[in-house]
Amino acid sequence: MTTQTTAAFYTEFGSLDKIQVGPLDLPAVGECDVLLRVKAAGLNPIDYIVREGYYQQALPSVFPTVPGFDVAGIVEQVGPGVSRLRVGDEVFGMVYRPVAQHGTLAERIVVPESYLTLRPHTLSWEAAAGLPLASITAYQAVITAGQLQAGETVLILGGSGGVGSTAIQLAKHAGATVIAVASAKNAAYMQSLGADFTVDYAAGPIAEAVQQVAPGGIDLLFDTVSGDTLLQSLAALKPAGRLLSLLNDGTALELPAGVQFKHVIAHLSLPDLEHLRELADAGHLQIPLAGTFPLTGIMQAFRQLESQRTVGKLVIVP
Numbered sequence: 001m002t003t004q005t006t007a008a009f010y011t012e013f014g015s016l017d018k019i020q021v022g023p024l025d026l027p028a029v030g031e032c033d034v035l036l037r038v039k040a041a042g043l044n045p046i047d048y049i050v051r052e053g054y055y056q057q058a059l060p061s062v063f064p065t066v067p068g069f070d071v072a073g074i075v076e077q078v079g080p081g082v083s084r085l086r087v088g089d090e091v092f093g094m095v096y097r098p099v100a101q102h103g104t105l106a107e108r109i110v111v112p113e114s115y116l117t118l119r120p121h122t123l124s125w126e127a128a129a130g131l132p133l134a135s136i137t138a139y140q141a142v143i144t145a146g147q148l149q150a151g152e153t154v155l156i157l158g159g160s161g162g163v164g165s166t167a168i169q170l171a172k173h174a175g176a177t178v179i180a181v182a183s184a185k186n187a188a189y190m191q192s193l194g195a196d197f198t199v200d201y202a203a204g205p206i207a208e209a210v211q212q213v214a215p216g217g218i219d220l221l222f223d224t225v226s227g228d229t230l231l232q233s234l235a236a237l238k239p240a241g242r243l244l245s246l247l248n249d250g251t252a253l254e255l256p257a258g259v260q261f262k263h264v265i266a267h268l269s270l271p272d273l274e275h276l277r278e279l280a281d282a283g284h285l286q287i288p289l290a291g292t293f294p295l296t297g298i299m300q301a302f303r304q305l306e307s308q309r310t311v312g313k314l315v316i317v318p
């Protein structure tokens with residue numbers, strides 16, 4: 001019976017030097033839990049936001065805290081109430097519990113089966129582990145909240161990041177014209193994912209650059225970066241356009257009359273995750289990797305993530 005695991009963890013909030021790697025006790029496998037051998041665990045910006053203590057109201061932490069929400073792995077043991085999964089199943093999921101404590105950056109985790117489903121069989125373990133949180137977010141924004149339709153034009157701010165990379169592909173698959181914004185060095189990358197046009201946020205007012213390629217304006221603006229990039233983009237919206245933001249709650253935004261606004265907060269939905277799995281297995285969704293690191297490389301991985309210059313997904317292979 002496995003009672004301990006090697007994990008990345010911290011015992012107080014703070015910067016990345018608070019993270020250590022070592023043995024931790026595993027919780028007992030409960031009625032509806034599985035014991036998972038982690039093959040890969042994806043990183044997301046929320047991992048350092050939680051570690052720095054900025055997210056306590058929405059998500060309280062219990063120390064020692066193992067960070068990590070995204071995971072792909074193999075079921076090694078099941079509790080007596082587990083109904084869908086079996087020992088040996090290859091699964092992935094977004095382990096977004098009510099409390100940050102038992103995250104995914106470990107060799108083994110105990111997790112309710114309700115957070116997991118079978119993994120895409122065409123993606124590597126690393127790509128599967130990079131899919132859940134970022135791609136669910138992109139899907140729940142662009143498709144569910146944004147209702148993007150074929151023939152519409154979408155502007156994606158942060159097209160080279162984890163969320164933006166999937167958003168470009170989902171928008172293209174929906175039949176939209178895609179304009180993606182990042183720095184010039186990432187233009188070819190965004191085109192490779194399906195962007196019809198790219199805009200360099202450092203090259204001048206974004207709305208003016210968009211006007212060149214979409215003179216009638218854009219139907220949907222998907223914001224994953226906020227700040228000045230968002231403010232510069234608002235004028236590109238059509239009069240009855242839709243704006244979705246992951247970071248801005250809209251209270252301080254002066255929106256053009258008629259624009260519909262939604263602040264999107266992603267949540268785990270197994271049907272959404274399974275739909276994304278099917279898109280991946282059908283060849284419509286790839287998860288480009290920015291880098292893979294062993295657990296002992298966790299500081300390096302977080303340093304790259306916190307630079308906010310990551311292109312694609314960072315993944316830990318414990």
Ligand SMILES: NC(=O)c1ccc[n+]([C@@H]2O[C@H](COP(=O)([O-])OP(=O)(O)OC[C@H]3O[C@@H](n4cnc5c(N)ncnc54)[C@H](OP(=O)(O)O)[C@@H]3O)[C@@H](O)[C@H]2O)c1
Binds near residue numbers: 045164183
């Ligand atoms: N509300 C929610 O539920 C939710 C869910 C997921 C993520 N988020 C948030 O959404 C944000 C994006 O997440 P992510 O996982 O995609 O992050 P990420 O992978 O770290 O994004 C990094 C990318 O952002 C680009 N970028 C940085 N500044 C930019 C700017 N001013 N204009 C355009 N692109 C810019 C960078 O491109 P360059 O190197 O070219 O600058 C880089 O490729 C994070 O702040 C995250 O916390 C919120």
